[in-house]
Each structure stands twice: as structure tokens, then as C-alpha cells.
Amino acid sequence: MNDNNNEKHANGFINQCIYDPDLLYDLDCEDFYKKCGIDANLSSKAIGSKLKLRPLMLSDYDKGFMKLLSELTTVGNVSEQQFEKRFFSMKRCKNTYYVTVIENLETGDIVAAATLVVEEKFIHQASIRGRIEDVVVSADFRGRKLGHILLATLTALGKKLGCYKMSLECKDELLAWYENFGYRKDLGNNYMVQRF
Numbered sequence: 035m036n037d038n039n040n041e042k043h044a045n046g047f048i049n050q051c052i053y054d055p056d057l058l059y060d061l062d063c064e065d066f067y068k069k070c071g072i073d074a075n076l077s078s079k080a081i082g083s084k085l086k087l088r089p090l091m092l093s094d095y096d097k098g099f100m101k102l103l104s105e106l107t108t109v110g111n112v113s114e115q116q117f118e119k120r121f122f123s124m125k126r127c128k129n130t131y132y133v134t135v136i137e138n139l140e141t142g143d144i145v146a147a148a149t150l151v152v153e154e155k156f157i158h159q160a161s162i163r164g165r166i167e168d169v170v171v172s173a174d175f176r177g178r179k180l181g182h183i184l185l186a187t188l189t190a191l192g193k194k195l196g197c198y199k200m201s202l203e204c205k206d207e208l209l210a211w212y213e214n215f216g217y218r219k220d221l222g223n224n225y226m227v228q229r230f
Contacts, residue, residue: 051089052125052133058087061190067182081183084140090133090147092121097137099144106170132191133168136180146171148184150192164192166202185215 081087090099095117103109112120124131132150137143148169152162166188171181192200203225204212 050092050125052091052121052131053089055089057132057191057194058089058134058187061187061194063186063190067186081136081180084138085145085180086137086139087183087187088135088137090121090135092118094135094137094144097142097144099135099147102144102147102170102172103168105173106168129195132188134184134188136175136184138175143172145175146180146184148181148188150188152192152195152197158198161198162196164188164195164197164200166192166200169202181211182214185212189215 095114100109100112100117124133130152132152134148134150135144136146138145149167151165151167153165155161155163166185169181169184171178171184189200200217201220202212202217209219
């Protein structure tokens, strides 16, 4: 990881990325951009001078990351200490959690986020598969294709990492949106849940 991606955090920890930001470079997102009508000049590395796409950092607790997640689902009260503990726990799981955010450089706020979770498998010649989770864009930034950019980026990242398949779970009203990226309902397979 580049040294310029680490800086001293107020709590004394070195501010770290949850994964190596160099993985975001040289991603082939062009096909995904074409499918959903994103300008070819707009890339995951250059989404405008006021926004930056990057891995989640330790300091993002103070930049509204948890508040952003609350626009997606119930988050509960997560203290900074709990956030740090979970951050380092996920970071220790090498090659597993690719939590990616878009930061508004003018305000320092996190305005969009999504996660790629990579699972190691015994099947498919001990391959890996990817799951897209927790895609959320701040209400103030919806309609700017930030969700498209995140999904295209994480799908391309999964392909680059060697995932034999990518999957996600979504509400019925979002099926058509995800189909723009090549995701399809897998007929005959069902998603089931048991909540506690």
C-alpha cells in the first residue's frame, strides 16, 4: 500500500485503507459503462474534481459513513470504538472485504458506498466468488450515476480478482437497474433468510 494512503488519525491510529487502493487502477469498466450509458470519459478514477472513489478508511467514521449506511438499513448505535474494531477485523481478512466509498472532497463527507465480499470456495477448482452488498448513495447525490460507478467498479474488480461469478440481493423494484450491469435473476435458485 502506498505510504500516502496512511495518515495519523485523531485516535492515534494510522489512518488506513481497508484494502490496497492500487487495486482500483487499471480496472476495465468500459463495457459496464456502455451498458448503463455512462460517459466513456467518466471513470472510477476520475469521477469529477469534487468527488473521489477510494477504499473505506479508518477516518470515515468521522466523515459520515455510518450515517450514510442508515439511508440503506437499520444501523443502530455504532460507537467509534466498535467501528474501529470491525474495521480492523475486516482488514485482517485479507482479500475478502472491498468496502468502497465516494467522498465529497468539498465537505469531506462520504456520499456513496458499496461492498464487494469475496468468498473462497472448494468448488469450481477452489475458486472464489463475489457478492455485492450495501450499495447506497446519499439522497442529496442520487441521480448522478454514483451507484452505477460503484457497481461497475466492484463488478470489474471481482472479475480482475478472478471471481467465477458475482451475485447480489436486491428488491424487486431494483431488478431492472442491476440488469444494466449484466446481473440476471437465476431462475430455479432462491434466496432465503432467517433473521435473529
